[in-house]
C-alpha cells in the first residue's frame with residue numbers, strides 16, 4: 001500500500017488562528033504529543049517572526065527525535081538565517097521556504113514580476129541549501145496561479161535543490177476536482193517532478209479542505225499538510241485527524257497508509273484545544289463531543305444491538321473510551337433500560353414501563369436528563385411497594401399584606417405518616433414557606449439557590465420552581481410545578497428533601513440485598 005507523509009503545522013499555521021498565542025512551554029507540550037501521534041514532519045513556528053518563536057522552534061528541534069522538525073521562512077536571507085539559528089540543532093535540519101506565485105499576490109503584495117519571483121526562488125533555495133539538507137518550497141496561492149507558470153517555477157525550484165514541493169490552496173478556493181486535476185497536471189507537465197515529493201496544503205474557507213486533500217492524494221500527493229482540530233488562519237486548515245481517520249476507515253477505497261497512531265487523536269485534540277483556548281465544536285467529525293453520542297431511541301436501540309448499525313468508526317480507534325447514549329426526549333425504552341441496568345436497577349417490565357413514562361414527562365421539560373434525575377425516577381419506582389415513605393405536602397397558605405412580614409402555614413404528611421402543621425413568618429412569602437418546612441423536616445436543611453419560571457405562555461401558565469439545597473450534608477436539586485408559584489416552591493423544596501431521603505433509603509436497600 002502506498003504511504004504518504006503527514007506534515008503537521010498546528011504550531012505554525014494553526015497558531016495563526018486569530019486570538020491564539022502559544023508560549024515555548026505550551027508549544028513543546030504539543031510537539032511531544034504530535035510526536036506520539038506519529039506525524040512525519042512538524043512545523044514548529046516561524047523563527048523570524050519573534051525571538052519567542054525562534055526559541056520555541058529551537059527547543060522543539062532539540063527535543064523531538066521521532067518526527068522531523070521544520071520552520072517557515074519567507075524568501076528572504078534574514079528569515080533563512082533566523083530559521084538556521086533555530087533549526088541547526090535538529091538531527092536533520094529542514095527548512096520550509098515560500099513565495100507567492102499567483103498574479104494577485106505577485107502584483108499587489110510582492111510587487112515583483114513573474115521573472116523576478118522565479119529568480120528569487122532559485123536564489124533563495126540555493127542559499128538555503130548551503131545550510132539545510134532538506135528544503136521544502138511552497139508556491140503560496142498556488143491554486144490561483146497560472147498553471148503553466150506554476151509548472152515552470154516548480155521545475156526551477158527542484159533544479160535549485162528543493163526536495164519537497166508544496167502546492168497550497170492558500171485561500172481555500174479550490175474544488176476537489178480542480179485541486180486533484182492540478183496535481184495531475186504538475187505530475188504530467190513538470191519534467192523533473194519525480195525528483196521531489198509533492199505536498200498538498202488546504203484551507204477550509206469553503207468547507208472543502210478534507211475533500212481537496214483527499215483529491216490531491218488520489219492524484220499523486222506524497223505529503224499532506226494540516227493541523228489538529230483544523231485550526232489555522234481564517235476558517236482554518238484541513239483537520240489532520242479527519243484525513244487520517246478517513247484514509248484508515250476507507251482504506252478499501254483509497255489504499256493509502258500513514259504513520260499516524262490514531263488512538264492518540266483524542267488526547268492530541270484535547271491538548272491543542274486546551275492550550276490554544278479554541279473549543280472543538282460539538283458536532284465536529286472524529287473529535288467533537290457528539291461524534292460518538294447517540295440521542296434518538298431508534299439509533300440507541302440499533303447501537304445497543306450492534307454498534308456498527310450507526311458507528312462507522314469505533315470510539316477506541318481514536319482513543320475515546322466509549323460511545324455515549326444520551327438520554328433525552330427522543331430516547332426509547334431500550335436505552336432507558338440499559339442505563340437503568342448500568343446504574344444497578346433491576347425493574348420488572350411493568351415498573352420499567354412506569355419509570356419510562358415518568359422519564360418521558362421529565363424529558364419534555366428538561367434538555368438533558370442527568371443520572372440524578374434517573375436515580376430519583378427509578379428509585380421511586382423501585383421503592384413503591386416497600387415500606388419507605390417521604391414527605392407529602394397537604395396544604396400551603398400564605399397571609400400577605402404590604403409592608404408587613406408574610407406568614408405561611410404549611411401542612412405536611414411526614415414519612416412516619418403524621419400530619420404536622422407549622423406557621424412561620426419570613427422576609428417574603430417564599431421564605432416564610434421555607435421556614436415553616438424547615439421546622440417540619442427532620443434534619444438540617446440549607447437552601448443554596450432557588451428560582452421560578454413559567455412553563456408555557458399566558459396568564460395561566462404552570463409555575464416551575466427549582467431549588468438547590470443541602471439536607472444533612474448532601475446537596476441536590478429539587479423541582480416541581482403547580483399552577484401557583486408558592487405551591488410549586490413548597491413542592492420543589494420537599495422534592496429535593498425527598499430525593500435525598502430516597503437515595504439514602506435506596507443505598508440501605510441495596511446494601512441489605
Ligand SMILES: CC(=O)SCCNC(=O)CCNC(=O)[C@H](O)C(C)(C)COP(=O)(O)OP(=O)(O)OC[C@H]1O[C@@H](n2cnc3c(N)ncnc32)[C@H](O)[C@@H]1OP(=O)(O)O
Nearest residue numbers: 016046048049050074075076098099100109110140170233
Ligand atoms: C500563507 C501563510 O500562512 S504565510 C505565513 C504567514 N505568517 C506570518 O506572517 C507570521 C509571521 N510574520 C511576521 O512576524 C511578520 O510578518 C514578519 C516578521 C515575517 C515580517 O514583518 P515586517 O517586516 O514588518 O513586514 P510585514 O509583515 O508588514 O509585510 C510583509 C513583507 O514581506 C513581504 N513578503 C511576503 N511574503 C514574502 C515571501 N514569501 N518572500 C519574500 N517577501 C515576502 C511582503 O511583500 C512585505 O514586504 P514589503 O515590506 O516590502 O512590502
Ligand SMILES: CC(C)C(=O)C(=O)O
Nearest residue numbers: 098138140141168170
Ligand atoms: C506558507 C504556506 C505554505 C501557507 O501556509 C499557505 O499557502 O497557506
Ligand SMILES: [Mg+2]
Nearest residue numbers: 013168170201
Ligand atoms: Mg496555510
